[in-house]
Amino acid sequence: xxxxxxxxxxxxxxxxxxxxxxxxxxxxxxxxxxxxxxxxxxxxxxxxxxxxxxxxxxxxxxxxxxxxxxxxxxxxxxxxxxxxxxxxxxxxxxxxxxxxxxxxxxxxxxxxxxxxxxxxxxxxxxxxxxxxxxxxxxxxxxxxxxxxxxxxxxxxxxxxxxxxxxxxxxxxxxxxxxxxxxxxxxxxxxxxxxxxxxxxxxxxxxxxxxxxxxxxxxxxxxxxxxxxxxxxxxxxxxxxxxxxxxxxxxxxxxxxxxxxxxxxxxxxxxxxxxxxxxxxx
Amino acid sequence: xxxxxxxxxxxxxxxxxxxxxxxxxxxxxxxxxxxxxxxxxxxxxxxxxxxxxxxxxxxxxxxxxxxxxxxxxxxxxxxxxxxxxxxxxxxxxxxxxxxxxxxxxxxxxxxxxxxxxxxxxxxxxxxxxxxxxxxxxxxxxxxxxxxxxxxxxxxxxxxxxxxxxxxxxxxxxxxxxxxxxxxxxxxxxxxxxxxxxxxxxxxxxxxxxxxxxxxxxxxxxxxxxxxxxxxxxxxxxxxxxxxxxxxxxxxxxxxxxxxxxxxxxxxxxxxxxxxxxxxxxxxxxxxxxxxxxxxxxxxxxxxxxxxxxxxxxxx
Numbered sequence: 001x002x003x004x005x006x007x008x009x010x011x012x013x014x015x016x017x018x019x020x021x022x023x024x025x026x027x028x029x030x031x032x033x034x035x036x037x038x039x040x041x042x043x044x045x046x047x048x049x050x051x052x053x054x055x056x057x058x059x060x061x062x063x064x065x066x067x068x069x070x071x072x073x074x075x076x077x078x079x080x081x082x083x084x085x086x087x088x089x090x091x092x093x094x095x096x097x098x099x100x101x102x103x104x105x106x107x108x109x110x111x112x113x114x115x116x117x118x119x120x121x122x123x124x125x126x127x128x129x130x131x132x133x134x135x136x137x138x139x140x141x142x143x144x145x146x147x148x149x150x151x152x153x154x155x156x157x158x159x160x161x162x163x164x165x166x167x168x169x170x171x172x173x174x175x176x177x178x179x180x181x182x183x184x185x186x187x188x189x190x191x192x193x194x195x196x197x198x199x200x201x202x203x204x205x206x207x208x209x210x211x212x213x214x215x216x217x218x219x220x221x222x223x224x225x226x227x228x229x230x231x232x233x234x235x236x237x238x239x240x241x242x243x244x245x246x247x248x249x250x251x252x253x254x255x256x257x258x259x260x261x262x263x264x265x266x267x268x269x270x271x272x273x274x275x276x277x278x279x280x281x
Numbered sequence: 282x283x284x285x286x287x288x289x290x291x292x293x294x295x296x297x298x299x300x301x302x303x304x305x306x307x308x309x310x311x312x313x314x315x316x317x318x319x320x321x322x323x324x325x326x327x328x329x330x331x332x333x334x335x336x337x338x339x340x341x342x343x344x345x346x347x348x349x350x351x352x353x354x355x356x357x358x359x360x361x362x363x364x365x366x367x368x369x370x371x372x373x374x375x376x377x378x379x380x381x382x383x384x385x386x387x388x389x390x391x392x393x394x395x396x397x398x399x400x401x402x403x404x405x406x407x408x409x410x411x412x413x414x415x416x417x418x419x420x421x422x423x424x425x426x427x428x429x430x431x432x433x434x435x436x437x438x439x440x441x442x443x444x445x446x447x448x449x450x451x452x453x454x455x456x457x458x459x460x461x462x463x464x465x466x467x468x469x470x471x472x473x474x475x476x477x478x479x480x481x482x483x484x485x486x487x488x489x490x491x492x493x494x495x496x497x498x499x500x501x502x503x504x505x506x507x508x509x510x511x512x513x514x515x516x517x518x519x520x521x522x523x524x525x526x527x528x529x530x531x532x533x534x535x536x537x538x539x540x541x542x543x544x545x546x547x548x549x550x551x552x553x554x555x556x557x558x559x560x561x562x563x564x565x566x567x568x569x570x571x572x573x574x575x576x577x578x579x580x581x582x583x584x585x586x587x588x589x590x591x592x593x594x595x596x
Contacts, residue, residue: 022403029395030412032470037415039438040427051430054441096325099318107315116322119330121579123531125555126572127329129565130336153329156322184304185311214420216534221560231422231534238422238429238538245430252423259418267411270418271478 040256044249051245065246066254075233075251082230084144085219086212089151093208094201097159102193104160105167106175113164120157124217127153132221142224150218155208162207162273166200167193203273206266210259230255334576341570347563360570369546370571373554376461380536380550381529381582384468388525389518391469392476397510399477400484417474425538428467429454432539457547460540464548467535472528476521483517484510523586530579551575 009017043051045061070076104113131150132141140146170193178188216231223232234255237248263270310317341360345353364370399410416424431437432453440450453463491509500508511518533552536542542549542557549557555575559568 019404022401023405025398026403026405026409029398030409033415033474034412036424036427036470037419039430040423043430052436054436054438092321092325096322100322103315103318109315109319112319112323116326118580119326121527121576121583122330122334123552123572123575123579125533125552125559126337126576127333129340129555129559129569129572130333132559133336133340133565134333149329152325156325156329160322184307185314186307210418214418214422216420216422217556221556231420234420234422234426235538237426240429240433248426248430252420252426255420256423259420260415263414263418264411267407267414271410271414 037256037260040249040252043245044253046246046249048244048246051240062246065244065250068247069250069254073233073236073247073251074228075230075254078228078233079230079255081144081147081227082213085147085151085229086209088144088148089155089212090205090208092148092152093155093159093212094163094205096156097161097163097204097208098197098201100160101163101167102189105164106172113160116157116160119153120161122153124153128218128221135222141222142226144227146222147219147227147229150222151212151215153218154211154215158211159204159208162204163197163200166197166204166273169200170196199269200273202266203269206262206270207273210262213255213259337569337572340565341573343566345564345566347565353566356566360567361574363567364571364574369549370551370554372546373549373551376548377530377550377552380461380465380468380532381526383465384472384532385522385525385529387465387469388473388476389522391473392480392521395473395477396480396484397506399481413474413477415474416471417478419471421471421534422538424471425467425535428463428535429539432463454540455544457544460544460548464536464539467539468529468532471535472525476525479517479521479524480514483514487513519586519589523583526582526586527579530582551578 042057044065045063046059046065047062050056050059100112100116103109127150135141135146140149174192174196175185175188178192179185183191214231215229216235219229219232220235223229234251237251240248340353342355342357343353344350344356344359395413399406399413431439434440434450434452434455437453439453443450451459454460487510491513492505495505495509530550531552532550533556536548536550536553537556540548542553551571552575555568555571558564558571
């Protein structure tokens, strides 16, 4: 069929038709993804009564859903908590990840790498029972430090695995050249490997941050009335009767949009990071 | 070499002493690097993983309940035996399995199709890929909220569409038959992009020669897919399947937010079951035993898939 059309039409026309066809297919493919985020934002501006008329798409935008979320929910303080927790967990995870990834890559410590991989397999719920018991004894429940510590379970193994991919891509020759010039291993690491792995570190940091930011289960159990994270606040809207559909979508939009901006800014490095993290295991 | 030169220069004794201390430290660090550099990671992971696992293991042999039985007694393997006569727990195992298999299967088919679409050059590819990647970084609780509105029986957009087509609406998340199916749809939506990303990386690393040869021999597109692309892609396919199956088994956020395991436990997975046991009913002993079982279950899933990757797929 395609071949027949190809033969019948002049080459130029066929190329144009093919380009249009590709665009249509791609639009159809990404539509379900685009639509959900569009719906999220669009409905965050909708007055609640319009939820009962799903066919109405145009209306006077209503920003009060956002101010209602600020006023009636603990989302804003919890976004601040989330920023603190995710930043701290990311920095520690990146530090540990960088050092371990370097030694794993250069000294070929496969067993250590496998042990770290196993820690990634542990379901959070299995770790949460003992975490909760210990935290209750030492008073870490409902604190920043407690949630940051638990988030290290996400960021350290992830940081190690992604940084390993990036460091393996740095040619060893450069370090060897530095050794010949009299630099020690440590000096070569600081002067050569660190600067060269900066792009990888940025990608790793952002991915660690996003995974920590999005994590719900750890803070749900270990957080509480004083300190919790953004997903826990968003979860409180899971019942449409709690705050109405408008506030629901406003809360969802508030925690989703910042991440999207980051992704759009550094899409390429992120793709590299996610692929390395997945494939090189 | 450098040190001897400095030793000959007069008036540098102080500096020499300092340098030798510094260089001795550097020398020591160089020799001990694999140990020193791994101290932070190993300390953290030991404290955050090995210690908790031992505690959960110890707890699993007791009948500890926070409120009703605060002083735990040793009960041996009771907690490992009892759940097997509990229909709710058996159901949870089945739901976990069904959810993981169905959602990963859907993700794989769609992921492969889209990876092949993205593996060509066309205008606006970067833009489409950005949109495509968005679910991967979106907060699962936030997108669950959107799906809750979509699934609404009376006013959700899905039933509105179905009714517009003249069909009758479905009780997506309020009927036991459809609740798990709805969650599988969300799972496919949420994680297909990850599958695409890994398979696309695989497709981009394939050699072009076999395809040229097959084209010259007159192979159809379908034949090329089955006999060339899939076998060559096997490493990437297995990695993607292993990762997604493990995360599928562990799925928690969307299930708790959308159905809370209901209605009547019809969509409750092992993860949720343990969560309710530990933090709602506060049966710590039982939850610990189930948690240990859940961890072993995941390790089994992983090792089975890793074995499959080594055996059957070696062409």
